Amino acid sequence: MNDVTILSETPCRLGEGPAYDPARETLFWFDITECRRYALHLPSGEQNVLDLPEMASAMAVIDAGRDLILTKTGLYVLDNATGALTPHVPVEADNPVTRSNDARLHPSGAFWFGTMGKKAEDGAGAIYRYFRGTVEKLYDRVTIPNAICFSPDGTAAFFTDTQINRLMRVAVDPATGALAGEPEIIHDHSDGKGGLDGAATDADGRIWNARYGAGALDCYAPDGSRLLTIDMPAVQVTCPAFVGDGLIAVTSAWQTLDAAARAADPHAGKTFLVRTDVRPKFEPAVAFAEL
Numbered sequence: 001m002n003d004v005t006i007l008s009e010t011p012c013r014l015g016e017g018p019a020y021d022p023a024r025e026t027l028f029w030f031d032i033t034e035c036r037r038y039a040l041h042l043p044s045g046e047q048n049v050l051d052l053p054e055m056a057s058a059m060a061v062i063d064a065g066r067d068l069i070l071t072k073t074g075l076y077v078l079d080n081a082t083g084a085l086t087p088h089v090p091v092e093a094d095n096p097v098t099r100s101n102d103a104r105l106h107p108s109g110a111f112w113f114g115t116m117g118k119k120a121e122d123g124a125g126a127i128y129r130y131f132r133g134t135v136e137k138l139y140d141r142v143t144i145p146n147a148i149c150f151s152p153d154g155t156a157a158f159f160t161d162t163q164i165n166r167l168m169r170v171a172v173d174p175a176t177g178a179l180a181g182e183p184e185i186i187h188d189h190s191d192g193k194g195g196l197d198g199a200a201t202d203a204d205g206r207i208w209n210a211r212y213g214a215g216a217l218d219c220y221a222p223d224g225s226r227l228l229t230i231d232m233p234a235v236q237v238t239c240p241a242f243v244g245d246g247l248i249a250v251t252s253a254w255q256t257l258d259a260a261a262r263a264a265d266p267h268a269g270k271t272f273l274v275r276t277d278v279r280p281k282f283e284p285a286v287a288f289a290e291l
Helices: 259-264
Strands: 003-006 016-023 026-031 036-041 046-051 056-063 066-072 073-077 086-089 098-105 111-117 125-131 134-142 145-150 156-162 165-172 184-188 195-201 205-212 216-220 226-231 237-244 249-251 271-275
Touching: 003 036, 016 056, 016 195, 016 237, 026 056, 026 237, 026 249, 036 056, 046 056, 056 098, 066 098, 066 111, 066 134, 086 156, 098 195, 111 134, 111 145, 111 156, 156 195, 205 249, 216 237, 237 271
Parallel strands: 098 145, 145 195, 195 237
Antiparallel strands: 003 271, 016 026, 026 036, 036 046, 056 066, 066 073, 073 086, 098 111, 111 125, 125 134, 145 156, 156 165, 165 184, 195 205, 205 216, 205 237, 216 226, 237 249, 249 271
16 A cells, blocks of 8 residues: 655745655755755654755765755755855856756766756757766757666666656666666657656666656556556656655656646645655765865
């Protein structure tokens, strides 16, 4: 049985990028368009917000005191004690059209992340890999990069372009997260309801994907066959993250909804907690290098 409750009542215009740090027992997520990072300490229920100087969408843990923040101009090191942001590696910093979007950590600590047009301009974005201080472009001419996640053994990466709505799998180097093959389609949702959005893999290699515009959290087998669909309390769900044994946090958005649509979708933008029997897979620290 799958139980869905509200984890955070805060309505985000574009809630995205949930990331859980077991050491801090804290779930982090972003409101991209509002330039905020939220932090919810799960044992106490205390929630805090950090205002950021520009749009940001995802993060990775560096060490006990620092996080790597993905923003519209690149990667920054956040000092959690002071809130200071230090530039690390610029990414599309001179491109006013784009911003950052989906991201996920490979078991090696490689950080895959995507960019997209602020107005979802056709083919304006790309998917990149960060590893020990260097960034390489993996795929270009991407419109809405999403569903980035990895098999538990690190031999496969999954991703999608939500505009195309096909879930892809590609072989990668388990030691570095670098590409090791050509991508193949494992699930074609191009004619289905809603768009494939953020995703995470569990300890058994199943892919949990938020289906934006359909109010659904789907579970796929590693071969792409859909195993389960969980109805969610908001239509525009965006991304899942594991926060404990059998626990999945899911962000959502109220963007594009007018007053009538928001009234009909009162939980839009909130962050939810799904209770399942899934074994979680937590993300490692990022493979970071001082520059």
